Amino acid sequence: MRIATWNVNSIGARLETVLAWFRVEQPDVACLQEIKCVDEKFPAAEFEQLGYNLALHGQKSYNGVALLSKTPLEDVRKGLPGDEGDDHARYIEAVVSAARPVRVASIYLPNGNPIGTEKFVYKLRWMDRLACHAGELLALEEPLVLAGDYNVIPEPQDCDNPASWMGDALFQPETRAAFRRLRWLGLTDAYMEVDGAPGGYTFWDYQAGAWRRNHGIRIDHLLLSPQAADRLTGVLIHRDARGMDKPSDHVPVVAELDLG
């Protein structure tokens, strides 16, 4: 089973780009972030025609996450528990039907910039809530994949120039510590497990020729429960997607699980 995560930066603006990639890659499951539309505006028919079932948690203008699967999606949860007042659409979770079912979440973790503001506080609180919920899911001792745009640069080798990210919410010590705490719960960063050697990026800013200069960062991650990590056979960052026509600033990351 191939599971993809991709921050598409507006499904409305990105439809042809995303469809072109889907027609070639045909992932079994896809976690999309920043669809930037309400559920009714999501181009469902186009993906259903490619054989996908959909679960959507959309929002007008900002955020919005989606799950696409070639097999039915069950036990859908929209929104991250722990704060009834949080109205950002940043989390959707469902169980993907299969001989060995897999619980998959599409995550759009808050950016948190600028630091020193309520936005950074919200990011750290959101990471605490995610750790709390992940702990509950891990207790089920099932295959689990928490995939998405974490807006976290885990280590210095996950960016081109660490010094330039020192003041950024994505690379703050508190941010990196919160991401480490997630892993200490028992979650495995799929990319680090398979590729070993760091250096792959998943995001290049539209500005300042970041793509041309390869000024990238690795912030899109798939975190796996032990029951999923045991079955991990490969991970690929689809770097070429950044060079497509009308690209997102993020590229897809695809993990393959052998669930036979």
Place this chain on the structure above:
DNA sequence: ATGGTAGACCTTCTA
């Protein structure tokens, strides 16, 4: 060079 781009959208916010 205090820059530069992209998306949603009502003029500025988010990233």
